[in-house]
Amino acid sequence: MPAPTPYLQVDLVRMRRNVRDAAERASVAQVALRPHAKTHKSVEIARLQLASGAAGLTVATIGEAEVFVRHGCDDVFIAYPLWLDDRSAGRLRDLADRATVAIGVDSSDAAANAARLLGGTAVEVLVEVDSGQHRTGCHPDDAGVVASVAARGGLRVRGVFTFPGHSYSPGAGPSAAQDERRALAAARDALQAHGLDVRVLSGGSTPSLWDTDAGTVGEVRPGVYVFGDAQQWELGTMSPDEIALTAVATVVSHAGGRAVLDAGSKVLGADRAAYATGHGRLLDHPAARIVALSEHHAVVDLAGSPLPRLGETVRVVPNHVCAAVNLADTLWVEEHGSLRSWTVSARGRNS
Amino acid sequence: MPAPTPYLQVDLVRMRRNVRDAAERASVAQVALRPHAKTHKSVEIARLQLASGAAGLTVATIGEAEVFVRHGCDDVFIAYPLWLDDRSAGRLRDLADRATVAIGVDSSDAAANAARLLGGTAVEVLVEVDSGQHRTGCHPDDAGVVASVAARGGLRVRGVFTFPGHSYSPGAGPSAAQDERRALAAARDALQAHGLDVRVLSGGSTPSLWDTDAGTVGEVRPGVYVFGDAQQWELGTMSPDEIALTAVATVVSHAGGRAVLDAGSKVLGADRAAYATGHGRLLDHPAARIVALSEHHAVVDLAGSPLPRLGETVRVVPNHVCAAVNLADTLWVEEHGSLRSWTVSARGRNS
Numbered sequence: 001m002p003a004p005t006p007y008l009q010v011d012l013v014r015m016r017r018n019v020r021d022a023a024e025r026a027s028v029a030q031v032a033l034r035p036h037a038k039t040h041k042s043v044e045i046a047r048l049q050l051a052s053g054a055a056g057l058t059v060a061t062i063g064e065a066e067v068f069v070r071h072g073c074d075d076v077f078i079a080y081p082l083w084l085d086d087r088s089a090g091r092l093r094d095l096a097d098r099a100t101v102a103i104g105v106d107s108s109d110a111a112a113n114a115a116r117l118l119g120g121t122a123v124e125v126l127v128e129v130d131s132g133q134h135r136t137g138c139h140p141d142d143a144g145v146v147a148s149v150a151a152r153g154g155l156r157v158r159g160v161f162t163f164p165g166h167s168y169s170p171g172a173g174p175s176a177a178q179d180e181r182r183a184l185a186a187a188r189d190a191l192q193a194h195g196l197d198v199r200v201l202s203g204g205s206t207p208s209l210w211d212t213d214a215g216t217v218g219e220v221r222p223g224v225y226v227f228g229d230a231q232q233w234e235l236g237t238m239s240p241d242e243i244a245l246t247a248v249a250t251v252v253s254h255a256g257g258r259a260v261l262d263a264g265s266k267v268l269g270a271d272r273a274a275y276a277t278g279h280g281r282l283l284d285h286p287a288a289r290i291v292a293l294s295e296h297h298a299v300v301d302l303a304g305s306p307l308p309r310l311g312e313t314v315r316v317v318p319n320h321v322c323a324a325v326n327l328a329d330t331l332w333v334e335e336h337g338s339l340r341s342w343t344v345s346a347r348g349r350n351s
Numbered sequence: 352m353p354a355p356t357p358y359l360q361v362d363l364v365r366m367r368r369n370v371r372d373a374a375e376r377a378s379v380a381q382v383a384l385r386p387h388a389k390t391h392k393s394v395e396i397a398r399l400q401l402a403s404g405a406a407g408l409t410v411a412t413i414g415e416a417e418v419f420v421r422h423g424c425d426d427v428f429i430a431y432p433l434w435l436d437d438r439s440a441g442r443l444r445d446l447a448d449r450a451t452v453a454i455g456v457d458s459s460d461a462a463a464n465a466a467r468l469l470g471g472t473a474v475e476v477l478v479e480v481d482s483g484q485h486r487t488g489c490h491p492d493d494a495g496v497v498a499s500v501a502a503r504g505g506l507r508v509r510g511v512f513t514f515p516g517h518s519y520s521p522g523a524g525p526s527a528a529q530d531e532r533r534a535l536a537a538a539r540d541a542l543q544a545h546g547l548d549v550r551v552l553s554g555g556s557t558p559s560l561w562d563t564d565a566g567t568v569g570e571v572r573p574g575v576y577v578f579g580d581a582q583q584w585e586l587g588t589m590s591p592d593e594i595a596l597t598a599v600a601t602v603v604s605h606a607g608g609r610a611v612l613d614a615g616s617k618v619l620g621a622d623r624a625a626y627a628t629g630h631g632r633l634l635d636h637p638a639a640r641i642v643a644l645s646e647h648h649a650v651v652d653l654a655g656s657p658l659p660r661l662g663e664t665v666r667v668v669p670n671h672v673c674a675a676v677n678l679a680d681t682l683w684v685e686e687h688g689s690l691r692s693w694t695v696s697a698r699g700r701n702s
Contacts, residue, residue, distance in 0.1 A: 252487070329699055351613070
């Protein structure tokens with residue numbers, strides 16, 4: 001073992017295949033792939049994605065953008081409705097000196113605020129619209145007004161984006177992709193009605209990815225596809241043999257006739273969607289479920305299979321891989337039996 | 352603001368009061384207080400606890416123990432049923448050269464394994480018993496056998512410990528404390544029946560803390576009491592004016608007529624107990640609830656109160672403060688209007 005358990009291990013053969021397959025499918029569909037780097041937060045993985053044809057990176061925060069630009073990425077989209085102040089605007093101007101940078105706005109107030117601070121600079125904006133997740137984003141019909149405020153304030157409007165996050169429910173991928181198409185098309189029309197050019201309609205999530213209407217949507221921003229996780233497994237959008245990241249954990253106890261592992265919520269994250277069947281799964285025991293999770297304990301019900309021995313290691317599939325990666329400083333990367341470590345350079349860059 | 356939002360802020364006046372009050376109550380009850388440092392993972396806070404009379408620190412991992420011993424703590428109890436190998440045993444021997452060190456075991460197999468690797472060293476063991484949480488720990492009646500295996504293998508047996516984690520349910524503190532007393536008393540009797548001396552019966556959790564029977568339990572290991580969180584608020588074990596840590600977040604959107612904050616699960620953690628009324632609360636808006644949480648978004652229902660303005664900052668109370676602290680590199684500490692930063696030195700030390 002490269003490190004004491006628990007630690008995160010990447011199966012590089014699988015991960016390369018996931019990266020390559022998505023790039024090829026996007027290429028065939030003639031849609032630009034702009035992977036969300038919040039999932040891996042790792043410079044090496046970003047480089048693999050860019051080398052395989054990604055149009056640039058998506059990130060969630062200015063801090064993440066700074067890490068990837070510092071390491072050579074020249075095109076980042078902060079797909080988040082930032083509320084800017086002098087300090088954050090200054091950081092964006094610095095970034096725009098070194099890379100192509102875009103941010104999100106989802107209201108006329110936010111557009112006016114961004115224009116006041118960044119009008120006339122190279123920082124571009126995309127208007128976020130709500131396609132059904134009901135988190136952030138304006139109504140598609142309002143996107144024209146928001147974009148006009150930005151444009152009149154001297155901001156370069158690149159287009160429109162949405163996150164069809166309601167795809168994260170069993171069977172919801174196709175309908176979420178339909179909603180995405182409708183919302184982006186309506187927003188495009190709204191911008192054009194205001195005389196604005198629309199260069200990019202950006203969407204995509206891992207569960208809805210290949211249901212996306214590439215005739216409408218020009219760019220997709222999936223994140224999780226690179227590793228997979230128990231959520232994708234349970235949604236049926238990725239199969240267990242595509243899962244490329246696991247937490248290696250040791251069985252420390254057989255208390256109560258169950259296996260208790262040393263990987264808890266401080267390693268796996270505590271995400272548990274309504275459709276999840278447990279707090280995580282074991283890659284090599286598909287029927288097993290983590291039935292209780294605390295900070296340093298995962299209690300596993302083996303569903304009648306023999307318990308792994310005390311001291312044995314098992315591979316845990318986190319429910320939500322983005323959360324697990326953000327808890328780790330290092331990914332241990334395995335390829336054909338050799339191991340190396342990659343730093344999670346953007347871990348904790350929440351602002 | 353000391354940093355871009357979101358960031359964690361500690362109200363030092365409140366935190367000092369929490370530390371002092373617990374120390375005084377423990378002193379009056381004649382029970383040793385060994386705070387669990389997994390909550391704060393911060394050297395400065397450990398020093399405050401030790402200076403106020405704590406008997407030593409509790410930690411969850413060898414890595415946490417290494418951080419606190421390196422910074423001068425001379426007594427650490429790793430309250431976890433470790434499964435040791437050569438590497439971890441070596442790290443414990445190194446620690447025992449510099450501090451008093453104890454670990455947990457919860458089975459005869461684990462005791463035999465620990466004895467094989469650490470018999471004859473200064474590392475002490477406590478037998479973990481299950482008092483009702485049903486996570487780890489042997490049955491109290493079996494503690495004598497486990498302790499005997501350890502003692503025969505040359506390990507110094509300090510006593511018995513339990514975590515009455517089933518106190519984390521509304522109104523459950525007193526009954527969990529009863530269970531704790533019974534389990535520790537039974538385990539003490541079991542050790543004594545094997546001719547073993549029992550120096551320490553260790554228990555305690557923040558919700559059950561002041562229901563603990565100090566006539567039986569000689570040491571308590573609460574962690575969360577230092578900061579409080581929304582769980583303690585909702586359990587009624589701490590009041591809002593005792594909460595000493597919040598995540599300072601900016602309102603970035605009013606989409607859907609709700610306030611959306613830039614502090615998501617990568618800042619607050621994703622813990623949501625069955626009894627939780629939301630994904631976190633706002634300290635200054637007690638009726639408000641975080642009704643949806645994703646990695647960088649907290650969607651807040653203000654329960655009819657006016658929305659905080661776009662760009663305004665609010666103070667978020669995480670559901671589970673241990674998870675939130677483990678996501679941060681820095682705590683911003685406020686006292687009488689002045690701010691300083693403390694490093695979360697043991698963040699991510701999961702092994």
